[in-house]
Amino acid sequence: MTADEFRFRCRIRVRWAECDAQGIVFNGAYFSYLEVGMAAYYRNLGIALYDPEGRRHFDTATVKATLEYISPALVDDVLDLYWRVDRIGNSSIATRTEIYNSRSGDLVLKAEVIHVDYDSDAGTSRPVPDDLRRLIETYEATGEIIPLDDLPGLRGVARSPEGPDMPVDV
Secondary structure (H helix, E strand, O other), rough: HHHHHEEEEEEOOOOOHOOOOOOEOOOHHHHHHHHHHHHHHHHHOOOOOOOOOHHHOOOOEEEEEEEEEOOOOEEEEEEEEEEHHHHEOOEEEEEEEEEOOOOOOOOOEEEEEEEEEEEEOOOEEEEOHHHHHHHHHHHHOOOOOOOHHHHHOHHHEOOOOOOOOOOOOO
8 A cells, every 4th residue: 555545644753762772663662653543543533432431332452463564763753654444344443554754755664453343341342333334434435524413322422533634742
């Protein structure tokens, strides 16, 4: 994929605590970056992913993650995280992320992650809500964000989206 095939982008600045002794981002830090991207993506759609009330309607658990490290990111680099949903199954959501160095444009990382909608009370996966499916599929197909008033199950978890180009941690 290329960056222009993604509808959503957010930015993050590499902090020293995320780096090894050489000042290169430690491989495990990328999992945190993926989490930042996921939260920002849903926030862009108007969904507070970590809202306790909202988690009764939709909550995520990561079941598979594949990361391909392409080039190093260094302390204080600003990274562009491009994040998208590739497929929604019955209970799963397959996502793809590409991270680029915003200054050089170099591809830093490619990731594919599968999340499931998780019912923490039951301890099992559950079907992705139809209203969330419609919201994501519409956004990925057209770039349109459906008003949450049209999505009864998500109405209580709405937050003001900050927009796809708003820096997360710059």
